Amino acid sequence: MRSARSLSPHTQARAGSSDKREAILRAATRVFAENGYFNSKVADVARVAGVADGTVYLYFKSKEDILHTIFDRNAGEAIREGRRTLAEISDPREKLRRIAAQHLERLGADRDLAVVFQVELRGSTKFMEEFSAAGLSEYIRLIAEVVEEGQAAGVFRRELKPKLVAKVLFGALDEMATNWILSKRRYKLAPLADEVLEIFFNGVMAR
Amino acid sequence: MRSARSLSPHTQARAGSSDKREAILRAATRVFAENGYFNSKVADVARVAGVADGTVYLYFKSKEDILHTIFDRNAGEAIREGRRTLAEISDPREKLRRIAAQHLERLGADRDLAVVFQVELRGSTKFMEEFSAAGLSEYIRLIAEVVEEGQAAGVFRRELKPKLVAKVLFGALDEMATNWILSKRRYKLAPLADEVLEIFFNGVMAR
DNA sequence: TCGTGCTGAATGGCTGTTCATTCAGCGAAG
DNA sequence: CTTCGCTGAATGAACAGCCATTCAGCACGA
Numbered sequence: 001m002r003s004a005r006s007l008s009p010h011t012q013a014r015a016g017s018s019d020k021r022e023a024i025l026r027a028a029t030r031v032f033a034e035n036g037y038f039n040s041k042v043a044d045v046a047r048v049a050g051v052a053d054g055t056v057y058l059y060f061k062s063k064e065d066i067l068h069t070i071f072d073r074n075a076g077e078a079i080r081e082g083r084r085t086l087a088e089i090s091d092p093r094e095k096l097r098r099i100a101a102q103h104l105e106r107l108g109a110d111r112d113l114a115v116v117f118q119v120e121l122r123g124s125t126k127f128m129e130e131f132s133a134a135g136l137s138e139y140i141r142l143i144a145e146v147v148e149e150g151q152a153a154g155v156f157r158r159e160l161k162p163k164l165v166a167k168v169l170f171g172a173l174d175e176m177a178t179n180w181i182l183s184k185r186r187y188k189l190a191p192l193a194d195e196v197l198e199i200f201f202n203g204v205m206a207r
Numbered sequence: 208m209r210s211a212r213s214l215s216p217h218t219q220a221r222a223g224s225s226d227k228r229e230a231i232l233r234a235a236t237r238v239f240a241e242n243g244y245f246n247s248k249v250a251d252v253a254r255v256a257g258v259a260d261g262t263v264y265l266y267f268k269s270k271e272d273i274l275h276t277i278f279d280r281n282a283g284e285a286i287r288e289g290r291r292t293l294a295e296i297s298d299p300r301e302k303l304r305r306i307a308a309q310h311l312e313r314l315g316a317d318r319d320l321a322v323v324f325q326v327e328l329r330g331s332t333k334f335m336e337e338f339s340a341a342g343l344s345e346y347i348r349l350i351a352e353v354v355e356e357g358q359a360a361g362v363f364r365r366e367l368k369p370k371l372v373a374k375v376l377f378g379a380l381d382e383m384a385t386n387w388i389l390s391k392r393r394y395k396l397a398p399l400a401d402e403v404l405e406i407f408f409n410g411v412m413a414r
Numbered sequence: 415t416c417g418t419g420c421t422g423a424a425t426g427g428c429t430g431t432t433c434a435t436t437c438a439g440c441g442a443a444g
Numbered sequence: 445c446t447t448c449g450c451t452g453a454a455t456g457a458a459c460a461g462c463c464a465t466t467c468a469g470c471a472c473g474a
Binding site: 033034036037038039093115119120122123124125126128129132147150154155156157158160161164165167168170171172173174175176178179181182192195196198199200201202203204205206207 | 240243244245246300322326327329330331332333335336339354357361362363364365367368371372374375377378379380381382383385386388389399402403405406407408409410411412413414
């Protein structure tokens with residue numbers, strides 16, 4: 001049922017119902033991040049969320065549905081934010097700078113969520129494919145469009161393939177995020193965006 | 208072919224024993240690639256390898272041990288090959304070119320193995336950490352050393368951090384590999400090395 | 415009293431691992 | 445050359461524990 005939430009009109013129930021769903025999602029993100037999706041038990045998620053095992057199934061179809069929801073929510077929001085940002089800027093170089101910064105800021109702001117995105121969602125070709133089809137390819141397209149725009153404007157080299165350029169940038173940022181997660185040393189992720197872009201824009205060759 | 212029956216009557220042991228082990232590793236690579244590590248049953252691996260379930264445990268301690276062995280073998284060989292190649296070349300730029308080419312050639316040569324490396328081994332922080340500690344960090348170091356060398360020689364920009372430069376290159380190559388796996392369209396992976404390097408060396412900005 | 419959200423013990427299927435058993439092939443003895 | 449134990453690699457049915465999912469009932473507000 002889609003609207004399992006519509007409770008009594010004048011109570012604060014609105015918050016109650018939604019609360020549990022949110023609690024489960026938050027708990028699942030933490031539990032999946034800590035133990036890995038396949039090693040996580042639904043019972044663990046329920047315990048951390050402070051609800052009974054069965055309650056999880058009042059809000060989600062299955063364990064996998066929880067993972068999907070975590071992905072959909074955050075990927076959707078990220079792409080929406082990206083488009084919004086692009087609309088406000090005209091310089092292609094600056095557009096890429098903002099996209100990269102947002103990318104790393106978002107992941108750097110929530111380590112558990114970052115782990116789920118960088119690690120757990122990639123743990124099987126099945127997830128990878130869905131995940132790739134759902135959000136990743138659109139994200140790459142977003143970047144590639146900015147590259148084309150820059151090429152048209154003459155700021156980016158015209159002989160490069162936009163899609164490939166986009167993947168290179170994404171791959172570099174992705175690697176920063178994965179390294180950050182695995183690193184014992186705690187450092188800020190977001191500032192790396194500029195360092196990556198410096199290489200991406202100007203290359204490593206000495207002039 | 209399976210024909211590798213016991214060769215000569217007196218030298219059977221080595222080859223025979225090794226055969227089964229190899230068969231299991233090959234089968235596991237395929238099964239893990241197809242179904243994902245966590246969704247693969249030991250029984251499936253055994254069936255594909257043409258041995259009984261129990262036989263798997265004569266050669267491996269556990270299901271996880273199989274995955275580890277697949278990783279150790281191939282990562283070890285890749286790093287050894289990398290070092291060998293570096294020893295034969297002096298130009299840092301050419302060194303990176305060869306490393307990148309080998310990286311993509313190796314993965315492009317065996318799709319199942321590539322899936323295991325790009326997807327299955329990253330499916331949990333536990334694997335990721337071991338995997339990172341075991342081979343990845345050494346590989347990054349290998350690249351970073353070449354970068355330092357290039358900086359000392361004045362061919363690469365001295366203001367860039369070698370480790371970070373290495374990660375950017377690795378990330379870009381890694382992304383090429385992952386995309387290649389997920390792509391329905393069949394294309395050659397290895398040629399992308401030069402396209403990635405063109406961006407990596409010279410950047411995307413128009414002169 | 416009803417209705418509703420929630421509970422958590424019970425269920426049932428699944429799968430990694432074990433181990434009692436089989437048997438091919440070997441060397442020794444005749 | 446033939447016979448005969450013996451060895452240990454290989455087998456695969458059975459085990460044991462795990463865990464996603466269900467559902468009969470509970471508590472509580474209206």
